[in-house]
Amino acid sequence: MRIQFLGAAGTVTGSKYMLSSGGSKILVDCGLFQGYKQLRLRNWAAQPFKPADIDAVVLTHAHLDHSGYLPLLVKAGFRGKIFCSEATFDLCKILLPDSGHLQEEDAAFANRHGYSQHSPAAPLYTEEDARVSLKQFAPVPFGADVSVAAGLTAHFSHAGHILGAAVVAIDDGSRRITFSGDLGRPDDLIMVAPSPLQPTDYLVVESTYGDRLHDHTDPMLELGEAIRATAARGGVVVIPAFAVGRAQNLMYYMHLMKESGAIPKVLPIFLDSPMAKDATAIYARHRMDHRLSAAQCQAMCHAAAIINTVEESKELDRRGGPGVIISASGMATGGRVLHHLKAFADDPRNTILFTGHQAGGTRGAALVDGARVIRIHGQDIRVRARVANVDSMSAHADSNEIMAWLGALGTPPRRTFITHGEPAAADALRSRIKHELKWDCLVPEHLQEVQL
Incomplete structure (x- = not known):
């Protein structure tokens, strides 16, 4: 099994991980880059893979920095299924067409008022592109094991954060890698608490607030x-x-x-x-x-x-x-x-x-x-x-809440990858995990590949 970090490495957006095992290739998350222009330009660049070669996509949740690249992936030739929780599918039916619609509106507004550097300005994808991508979704219930590609099984458990958000474990029969997605908070007013982390060989954990504690004022x-x-x-x-x-x-x-x-x-x-x-x-x-x-x-x-x-x-x-x-x-x-x-x-x-x-x-x-x-x-x-x-x-777990979620796991993973955070936040969480839990951990770089 190999993993390549195609997004959310060194930044909090663009979540996208290529997982290869045997002859199977899947993407875990397929999000848009947001924020700095040099990051947003990655949305327009060619991907370091052929979309037609991807067997499936597994989504942790519906936010666009995790799902928003899907219409472009499908438009570029991806023909596999998109696995996610049932609520995530319901939300993507709203979010993705709206994303395409807003891009069309923004491009039209830029063309009318002449402020775009491109002539004419064009959307990354359209509302119709998004609606076409929805045909490939395959929602699954929490707690079920589902075959997502030859030799690869996925398991979804609650992550909190937003409706439908999942912690996803992928198993190839001899190794398991778990993706936290965006981890919610244990005492959120509305969302359920994240499910306990289950034993895993490898772990990819978010670090949005890896260097901060939330203010607990009401x-x-x-x-x-x-x-x-x-x-x-x-x-x-x-x-x-x-x-x-x-x-x-x-x-x-x-x-x-x-x-x-x-x-x-x-x-x-x-x-x-x-x-x-x-x-x-x-x-x-x-x-x-x-x-x-x-x-x-x-x-x-x-x-x-x-x-x-x-x-x-x-x-x-x-x-x-x-x-x-x-x-x-x-x-x-x-x-x-x-x-x-x-x-x-x-x-x-x-x-x-x-x-x-x-x-x-x-x-x-x-x-x-x-x-x-x-x-x-x-x-x-x-x-x-x-x-x-x-x-x-905030709907994201802070540093202490992430550490408590990790610390409840009895046997440490072989290696923990820290992603989805600005460099300072990711490195701060790496330091805490290393010194407090004594786990082997790595903050991967963009496009880095690791053999599991």
Whole structure:
């Protein structure tokens, strides 16, 4: 068995691992690179393999940095099955076509306004490309063993993080390698805790927060304070949020805060993401993946007014405050939230509120780091709004939580590979694993191959 690290090595995005055993080749995850331009350019570059030679893809979860390259893979000739959990398939049916649609919209907008360096600007793939790729999905239940290629069996267990997220173990009959995917938190308000790590010969573990501990302050205290202060100024709170996972957490918190009086019951709250609306409805169909009751799911679904059309979205920018706008994308790399940032960033009455990790090279990272000017759609936008980040809402396990998950394993793996983290975070986790658990571990480089 061999593994090649085609993504998420030295960065938190682009998750993609080639696993070879005998005559079989599979990809574990197939995500988009995000953030720095030099990383995003990898999405357009030829892959170091022929898509037609891949027997199958196994997805850990639906976020685009893990699934978003699939339409291009299929377009380039991949004809195998895409194995994932049932909830991941339901979410990909929303996320992937929306990704293609947004790329088409962004390209059209760039062509209309002439700010692209390419003439004409073109999408990486289209909405139709994404819909075609969905025909190759093969959802499987948690806990089942499924043959994904000749001689290779996959097993899915809960990772927490978002709906459908899985820890995936691949077995070739003599060796087992386990992929953590994005590991959730043991005490998440909505998602179930990650399943215990089972014995494995090799392990690939994420390190998004490998060098940090989460603030354990109740997120409602920070959210409530920011929203109340902004509303008192007559301002708008713009919350960039991933449509799957974070948007639902935020809506549930909004419901709880209104019920408790932490924020005014009459304060207008808008969810400007039809995709997030569809994703929220999926929670009712996958009750085993989360902790919410049917009544709590309903409350979450009705916590915000849903904005569907582009004209309704534009009207939000004209109406002003007070109010709260939750809109994708979570790192301000695209989507409708960019138009809201253009409308509200220059007013000191407003607040731009982030609620999770911001990858290097994204507008979100620049804003959290104090940028007073950001570039959107070819324009320089002055930032005078207050910028804050509620880190306690993160859906990723922090360094201590990762170590606790690893430490519960009795027999150490032969080797642990640390991926899906910025260099400092990955190396910090490597150091902790080496010194506290005495495990053999490696932070792989991009395109590195290792014999297992």
